Structure formats: structure tokens, C-alpha cells
Amino acid sequence: MDKNNLEYIVFGGGCFWCVESCFNMLKGVHEAVSGYSGGTVENPTYEAVCTGETGHAEVVQIAYDPKIISYEQLMEVFFFLHDPTQLNRQGNDIGTQYRSVIFYNDETEKKKAEDAVKKSEASGKWAGKYVTEITKLEKFWPAETYHQGYYSANPNTPYCSAVVGPKIQKFRKYFGEKGWLEE
Template identity: 70%
Template sequence: MSFILLSCNGQETKTQPNKPKKMENKNLEYATIAGGCFWCVEACFDMMKGVESVTSGYSGGHKENPTYEEVCTGETGHAEVVQIAFDPKVISFSQILEAFWFLHDPTTLNRQGNDIGTQYRSAIFFHSEKQKEEAIVSMEKSEKSGQWNGKYVTEIVPFEKFWSAETYHQDYFEINPNQPYCSAVVGPKVAKFKKHFGELGLLK
């Protein structure tokens, strides 16, 4: 029996422009989270009610305007993140965190599946003291629930800067559904997410 280990690093892509996203609502808040490869996280949050946009990018590092290739080395200190613009009248930050815990394993240090390195760490970059408090409570609740077996290693740190990833990373799964990593990893995760949160009535 043979096994194929797939990582998002270095996968081939289509490079068509990403679709424009509507940003008409002025009363938006932002969440910036890291939970492994941003292709998976973006695809799922894009389906949630109250989410106006999801942008893949980089946060938590020390280099200005990092490129994907630089971030992949692990030397810039950045994590692959998504920045979510959401309407708090429709979806709360706590609900976003519920989806965040569902989407990735917060007990694995600097790793999600075969994606290994500090760029794949679990992190919440809070935009306010209120978000910080909610993140701490949410993590404690999830950890005590036994949702994941083990001690959570998620960083809860202040948001400083967000650098948008290259255009070809935006709406990646939608544009590249048959790419090997998307078929093997992102697709099944999206299907599981859709079933769980669809039953809760939280999807568009």
C-alpha cells in the first residue's frame, strides 16, 4: 500500500483574478485568525452568514510586505491567516471562534496535518480588549469540552499588521477545486463544515 502526503506548500494553481467582494456595510468588525493553510479556512468562512469578506494573508511576523515564498520558509515569523470582515448584528465574534475551533486542531504546535512550520500555527490576533477576553473564554470553553483531545497551544496575541496574500491565493478553493491538495484536504473539510454549520443555520 502506498501513501501520498500532501501539503499546500508548492502546489500548482490557476491564476485567474479573484472575484470582487461587496463591502457596502459600514458597521463591520474584523477577526484575524490562523489555523493552518489559509485555503481551508477562507473557503469555510466565506459560507457563513454575516461574513462580508474573507481575505487570505499574513500576520504576526517581522518583515514588511512578505511574499508567500518568504513566509513558507518560516523565517519571517508570519502565520498564514484569514482576515474576516463581519457584521456583528448577524454573526458574533464568539460564533466565529466556534467555527475556528471546529476547523483546525488547536493542540498541534506549528502544524496542521502535513503542513508543518510556524507559518501554520494556531493563533487569534485580537483587535480589541473585548475580542481578547472573548477569545480566552472561548478557548477555555472549547478545551474543557473535550472537542479536541489535548492541551490547546493557540496563541492569543494583539493584532498589529495584516498583509494580503497574492491574488492567486484569494478564493483559492473556489478557483482550484480539483487541485490535488484541494481535492484531498480542503474539499472534505469544507463538506464537513457545511454539514455541521448548515444544520445550525449559520450558512448563507
């Protein structure tokens, strides 16, 4: 993979442990990094973000090669991994830090994000109106080191085995059949 031609996208779809794990399995993704964005606090910490008072969402920054995987394919994965009709929550994870959000860098990306939301909403995969925010990226803050690759390092913790593991199995089956996963 040519690291000089990588593009970046940042979005949030609930707990970043699952989102990061899944995107790191895709062909064309160089790296998925858990972090925070969208808030007003400089250098946010997990503990602060969990209070819901920082304005930050748990997000993942994806570094990808657009010659291998497209923005549209990444959006398909994004909408597969979370329910974009749930306002400020995903399952039992409740709060603005778990909101559905796509951060864009420029007007071209904003238009692509708007188109992706419309296309996914029109597909009928999720019943209801999408609440996914489309917001200008101001700053991405990487999460603490222990959050990077969290599921891989901790698959047997109660949250990972009950929530993240089943979602990853469903992801592997669906996108494995499409041939999108690294061997």
C-alpha cells in the same frame, strides 16, 4: 449587510485556503481574506512565509456583521476547522506559519479570545492542551491575489481535492444543519 457596522477578526488555523473558503460561506460574513500576520517582515510573500523564517502565520481576516453572526460563533467555526492542540502544524502542513493563533485589536477582544479558548478546550472536542496563541494584531498583510478564493478556483488540484475539499464537506454538513450558511 450594513458595511458601516462591520467588525474584523484575524486568525490562523493552518492553510488559509480552507479557512477562507469556509468563512466566506457563513451568514453575516461580508468577506474573508487570506493573508499573513504575526511576523517581522514587511510586505511578506507566500514564498517567504513558507520558509518559516518571517515569523508570519497564514491567516484570514474576517469582515463580519455582529448583528448577524457573533464573535463567539466565529470562534466556534475557528475551532471546528483546525486542531488547536497541534503546535506549529495542521496535518501534513508543518511550520510556524501554520500555527493556531487569534489576533486581537484591544483588551476586550483579548478577553473574548481567552474565553473562547477556555470554552472550546473545556468542551473536550479536541483531546489535549490547546496551543492557540493569543496575540496583539500589529498588521495584516493580504496574500497575493491568486490565493484569494483559491479553493473555488482550483478545487481539483491534488491538495485541494485531498485536504481542503473533505474539510469543506464536513463544514457544510455541520454548519448547514445549524442554519449558519448562506443560501
